[in-house]
Amino acid sequence: MPELPEVETFTRNLREGTAGCFALPGRIVRGYRLHWRKTLASPEPQQLDEWLPGQKVVAVKRRGKFLMLELTAYTMLFHLRMSGDLVTAVLGDDVAFKHIRFELIFKDGSRLIFNDPRKFGRVWVTPDPGEVLSRLGPEPLDASLTPAEFYSRLQGRKRVIKSLLLDQGFIAGLGNIYTDEALHLAGIHPQTSSHSIKARAAGCLLEAIRMVLSEGIARNGASIDWVYRGGEYQNNFRVYGRQGMPCPVCGTHIQRMLVGQRGTHICPQCQKK
Ligand SMILES: [Zn+2]
DSSP states (O other): OOOHHHHHHHHHHHHHTOTTOOOOTTOBEEEEEESSGGGEEESOHHHHHHHSTTOBEEEEEEETTEEEEEESSOEEEEEOTTTOEEEEEETTOOOOOSOEEEEEEETTSEEEEEEOTTSOOEEEEESOTHHHHTTOOOOTTOTTSOHHHHHHHHHTOOSBHHHHHHOTTTSSSOOHHHHHHHHHHHTOOTTSBGGGOOHHHHHHHHHHHHHHHHHHHHTTOOOOSSSSOSOOGGGGOSSTTOTTSBOTTTOOBOEEEEETTEEEEEOTTTSOO
């Protein structure tokens, strides 16, 4: 499932025209095609017929795991969920993808294609992106999230740290991979109760989260299966998916366990309870 670094990579590619994508800013929308009704979360398709034609892409941004196209008067948001993928092509081009759910078509004949085999991905168009994003917690890489603020947010919850970090309302953008990597780097056991984490450890954890996310972005995200292509961060995993292999810090065998029903990877030596 794409997490913050993977969505950031899509965002950058669609903004700057890298990795085989067209840059979207400046393009004028002609219309759209909806191939799977449920993919469009909001509004009704008839409303889109009215809203979209003539809108210009002003910017491509990210918030948490949402990719946002800022249009002249509206914002289009994508959530890739399990298997969503975004590519660009020109009309008439034969695209190899078999699970196209939504296409945004531009006046110059180019198009943005949302491919999604598992069908959980969603698209929203709204005059106010706050309607979709209002429940998200702070951006982990935003400097306005200070160690003191992060510590106080941990203190305010009595939850298992791994589950709390996966909660998008607590902090936005983390999923299973980067949570496991950050907890190992910070030396914190995933079942630790959030309010028992001391100020200094909380500061280390925030720093670890920022480090693994930044490394992930620098390597274009992690490609662990067929879902997400082009990333290289999987070659740098410390614990994720490495059960039975040695911890890069101490050599102890990495273990896999369940925390809140999510497969979780730890070094039992570096991450003592
Ligand atoms: Zn270790």
